[in-house]
Amino acid sequence: MQLDELYREVIMDHYMHPRNQGQIEGDALSIDLKNPTCGDEITLQLHVEDGVVQDVRFKGAGCSISMASASMMTEAVRGKSVEEAMKISDEFRKLMKGEEANEELLDDLEALSGVCRFPARIKCATLAWNALDKTVKNSEKGE
Ligand code: FES
Numbered sequence: 001m002q003l004d005e006l007y008r009e010v011i012m013d014h015y016m017h018p019r020n021q022g023q024i025e026g027d028a029l030s031i032d033l034k035n036p037t038c039g040d041e042i043t044l045q046l047h048v049e050d051g052v053v054q055d056v057r058f059k060g061a062g063c064s065i066s067m068a069s070a071s072m073m074t075e076a077v078r079g080k081s082v083e084e085a086m087k088i089s090d091e092f093r094k095l096m097k098g099e100e101a102n103e104e105l106l107d108d109l110e111a112l113s114g115v116c117r118f119p120a121r122i123k124c125a126t127l128a129w130n131a132l133d134k135t136v137k138n139s140e141k142g143e
Contacts, residue, residue: 010111015064020074022057029139033131035066035123042070044131048139053077053085058128065112065121070128072109082136089129096122 028045035041040062047055056074060067073092077085092109094101098116115125 004114007111007114010108011064011068014068014071018058018067018071020057020071020078021059023059024055024057028055028057029135031131031135031138033127033134035062035127037120037123038063040066040124040127042066042127042131044070044128044135046132046135046139048082051083052081053079058131062127063121063124065115066124066127069112069125072112073128073132076107076109077132085132086136089133092129093126096126 024045024047026047028047030043030045032041032043040060042058042060042062045055045057046053056078058070058074060070062070076088080088088105088109091101091105092112095106095109095113096116103110112125115121
């Protein structure tokens, strides 16, 4: 199987069977974020305890890239410390710029590496990650 084909399968699998979709019952940090270019929206919720992302859920509608990226992001950061989650987010942004990124940290997220060749889709792939970063920043500011 070609790498491109494998990557396409990973993306479609997350799009068709999104992980961690839904809502957290109870205490959670929450944000609604829109992709300004298409109007698609995501709601992200994080439950952080002792500096660790104990639970993370998302809701929203969008293209396959945005939904797959959201699903993969939740899998990547669940159970990680907030610090580690932010490190993964930084590496993902490098991947989207076509820069060399830490493959070990990114793991399955490498499947989205091809997106950097389509600038219009980068906003789709980073929507959930922007929501993650904003949620963490807001919580640090106590909002
Ligand atoms: Fe709207 Fe991709 S087209 S998020």
